[in-house]
Each structure stands twice: as structure tokens, then as C-alpha cells.
Amino acid sequence: MTSKTRKKINLLLLLFPGTFWLIIFFVVPLLIVLLYSFLERGTYGGVTWTFTISNYQRLLGDINSYIYLGVLWRSLWLALLTTAACLLIGYPLAFFIATRSPRWKNALLLLVIIPFWTNFLVRTYAWIVLLQSKGVINVALQSLQIINEPLHLLFTPFAVTIGLIYGYLPFMVLPLYSTIERFNFRLVEAAQDLGANDLRTLWRIILPLTMRGIIAGSILVFVPTVGAFITPDILGGAKTMMVGNLIQNQFLKARDWPFGSALSMLLMVLILVPMLIYFHLSEEES
DSSP states (O other), X not given: OOHHHHHHHHHHHHHHHHHHHHIIIIIHHHHHHHHHTTSEEOBTBSEESOOOSHHHHHHHXXXXXXXXXXXXXXXXXXXXXXXXXXXXXXXXXXXXXXXXXXXXXXXXXXXXXGGGGSOHHHHHHHHHHHHSTTSHHHHHHHHTTSOSSOOOOTTXXXXXXXXXXXXXXXXXXXXXXXXXXXXXXXXXXXXXXXXXXXXXXXXXXXXXXXXXXXXXXXXXXXXXXXXXXXXXXXIITTSSOOHHHHHHXXXXXXXXXXXXXXXXXXXXXXXXXXHHHHHHHHHHHO
16 A cells, blocks of 8 residues: 555545534435425325425415515525624624733633523523513613603514624624734734824725635624524514524424425525625635
8 A cells, every 4th residue: 555545545534524424414414404395295294205396386486476575585684784783893892802912812702702601592581681671771771761661672673683693793703803813913003104094004904804704704693693593583573583483483383394494495595605606706816
């Protein structure tokens, strides 16, 4: 056996655990969902092994008749709004953390990570205590005599947006921090020496060179947000349904697994197409 063959075998052995994990827990479930989307619903739920494209025909027909178009638009709009808000909040926060001393960096990063120590469902329910009519926010505003009557905050798109921003903000901060920490701040000094003000330095130097962190954080926030179902279900009620809630209802309530699988594949296409376009453009630029 030659040395090249040994190197190839060793490389395959190193790649095997990760590849095996991806195949078993990602590729196989995805193929099962794709398969179910071409089957028929059973009488009492489940599936019957009769292949059909009626689920996609029904899905396209419902979209054309605007049954699900509003839900799809709401999901995309809330996901974009959440991503933009997380970026506006997370970039200054990540920049502040990255420019502190090592001692303060660790402490501030710990504060960002601490929410992950609590279950996401519990953290979402905590917002009910804050947003309800007799919650902390309304009681505080009434005590300060800013408002006379409680604000209707819970079970609104506002509540869902706040919950999504709170839940996914760390996913924006961490990749931004990682990028900004490696940024060479001598370039800022050079730009200022050449007469650039702070705003122009931010726009022409800092933002372009930290764009990879911005894009990575945006993807990490947008992808789970567009398919979120826990936060809209708890904080939005039936008034703020998103695509994730539709899929959940099809699988758990209507027990129409084939149609739920078709909705899942549609959501995956809506997410993957922009990401593939971005990766293609990135390869061309590099």
C-alpha cells in the first residue's frame, strides 16, 4: 500500500464520523419528508403508499387563491424584520464587546451566552409575564403615569417580533464578535489619518471588512426565524400564524402528514434559494 493510498484512507476515516452523522440525522430525515410529500393521507392520519402530486397541486392552488399567501408573507416579513433588528442591536453590542479588555470580554460574552442555559420555551413564556395587561411593562408605565390604560401588547405581531428578537439575538452577536475581534484596527487609524470621519470610516472600512460576520449572523437568525412556531404560538396566539405553525398544525392537529411535508419542502426552497444565490455570488467575487 502506497503512502498516498494510506493518506486517502486516513482522510476518509477522519471524514466518516461527521459524514455519517449528517447522513443519518439530516439527509435521511429530509428524504423521508420529501417521500411523504408525494404520498396520500391515511384515513385516520399517517400515510398510504399511493404516490401522487396532489399535495403540491393543492399547495399551489391554495397559494394562488391567497389562502396561505398571507401567512408566507407574514413569515418572511417578520423574519426580515427580526434579522434587521438583531443586526442593529447586535452589531454595536458585538463591537463594544470586541473592543474591551480580555477580562471584560469574557464577562460580557458570558452574559450573552447565559440565556442559552435556560430552556427556550421557558424564556418565551417569561415574556407573557412582561407583556400581559397586568404585566411588568404595563404596571411600570401606569405607575409612572405615562399611560392611563394597559396597552394591548400580548398576542400581537409586536409581541412575536420582540420574542423572536430576544430569542435569536445571541445568534447575531456571536459571529459578529468573532469577526470584529479579528479586525485590524490600524486600518481605522490609517483612514482617519487620511481625513475620513467616523461615519465614513465605518461605511468604507469597518462594515465591508466585517461583512462575513454580518452575513453569517443574518443567516443564523433568518433561517430559524422564518420557520419559528413556538414564539408565534405562545406570544401571537391565533392572530399571528407563521409557516411553522401551519406545518405544526398539519402534522399534529389535522394529521395530514403528506400536505405538511409539502409545506415543509416549500419552506425549505424559500430558505435555500436565496442562500444558494448568495454562496454562488460569493464564489464569483472570490
